[in-house]
Amino acid sequence: MSSREHRLDGGTPTVLVTGATGFIGHQAVHRLLAHEGRPRLRLLVHDRDVPDCCAAATAVVRGSLTDPASLRGVCRGVGTVLHLASVITQDPATAHAVNTAGTEALLAEAHRSGVRRFVRLGTAAVYGPGPHRGEPAPSGRPLSVTSASRLAGDRSVLAAGGVVLRPYLVYGAGDVWLVPALVQMITRLPRWIEGGRARLSLISVDDLARVTAALVTRPAPLPVSAVLHAAHPRPVVVRDLVTALCRQLGLPLPRGDVSRADLEAHLGGPADADLVRRFAQFGTDHWFDSSELWSLAGLEPGPGFAEQFAACAPWYREHLRDPLPATASPAG
Template sequence: MVLITGATGFVGHQVVHRLRVHPARPRLRLLTHRRGLPNCCAETADVVTAGLTDPGSLSEVCDGVDTVLHFASAITDDPVTAHAVNTAGTQALLAEAQRSGVRRFVRLSTTAVHGPGPHRGEPGSSDRPPSVTSASRLAGDRSVLAAGGTVLRPGLVHGVGDVWAVPALARMISGFPHWINGGRAKLSWISVEDLARTAAALATRPEPLPPSLVLHAAHPDPVTVREVVTTLCRHLDLPLPRGDVHTRDLGTRLGNRADPALLQRLAQLGEDHWFDSAPLWSLTGLEPGPGIAEGFAACAPWYRGHLDDVMAPPVPSAG
């Protein structure tokens, strides 16, 4: 049996779908906190109600479970909530999994825990998470790795339901329509479909996973900022950036009242942030789908249909 947390989230619901149609047809148990589950999920899975911030509610949720896919997290600026869900909540679920004899524990994290970079293949600096959310997720990651579990760290993720990666970049394009360092920086991207496929493959792999493993999830070929931005502008009817600004000049161009967080995000677009994902593809035995430049057309209609909603900053939540 596979226990999945965050099953209603952007990535989690795709993983549920992949496992429901997987040839291995594992039994599913979905842990839900507040959100209702689609009927198709509720009809084909064991649904339990529990909260990561309430360790008592997690009692016995892992009984009979072979694999845990821990995809729930809180994306928030509140350090108390972030710690309660991403750090302490992960530790509580991990303890229950260990008590129940769970064989495999896979935690969904993010490459953001590695800090601002630059990163070229491997993490290029000491872990300096840039946000409250990333810092709390890194602390949770460390608990999972110390227990011998697996941490899956995707780069930027695009696809139907994305209210973070593409919308944030689109907002930056609209608010600062200039190339930064020529758009030459390379990024790690992955489609939500590929991320779900790899997670399902990890969950159903007959052999045990190597202990204390970090896997970076991305398309094998890094993509340049220029390629990504050009793709988004073409499919979302956004104007292409004009001119070029070096990262050292961003502060001057934005002015003394520039939001430090915006300045940091723009500066990151001028540096490489890509990670070697070959171990993930080798371990799962899967072939990657198309990269964002080739595959974005498939999800572009959804983004266009939700452009007004996704262009507004999303409300942080537990997913």
């Protein structure tokens, strides 16, 4: 992959997509298939079946990010790699194998095949506890095994001249992380953390897929070694977020306040440090400037959170069951 050139070939390009069977991936593939001048798609799949909505007009190749030999040839004839695959885990060996070494193996194959554009989906969770208030380039201070391994993979992509997209919190049909985590929080601690005043960057999975598809099919060059924050331009106040969730899902609103400093006592001490950290992130500003991404994609953002969440609330009401496992983190 050339770090000097990120131009798509003339004619219909071929885009290799990893993670196409995931929450964000299958929506991105759906958007690419519907895109004007639809690119040829090649899906790198490990051990899942390809959803029906992704099967049309695509080629499927089997391989594993943890097995570099299985990746040989997957990028042959490809102009763009859209790397959406990752793993959320507390096991350091697995996180490194997929998120760090797996990304490096895919980059090496892309370089061998002459791929000119490499876009990776990361996470703004790599920036750590905050507060973050729109600063252009926060320092990486990952607090979880998953985020540390993803940051290491990001650095390899940026060193090779690629682009890293970093959403913070993603919601919509198929979400098994964010809203289940919020339901768990409201049930476990029905209080406003720091008055519910914190502002957070959110993006619907539909908007994320839409802007990602537009970015990777953009005819003009992309910036080299760029981090692009992926969010709706308007941050969401936690009180508004939780109020909308409770209204749509029939949950009682929190009552009373608790400070971040007192979270451990309210959660029952000695509390699990990871649990306290996950609750605390909803009491601190985490919002990021996404204007460059929307400009490069040539798109206007969709409606705000309240309208988009109302549209996907029926899916949550149908599918939401048990709260998030204690080891998971909605921001990765």
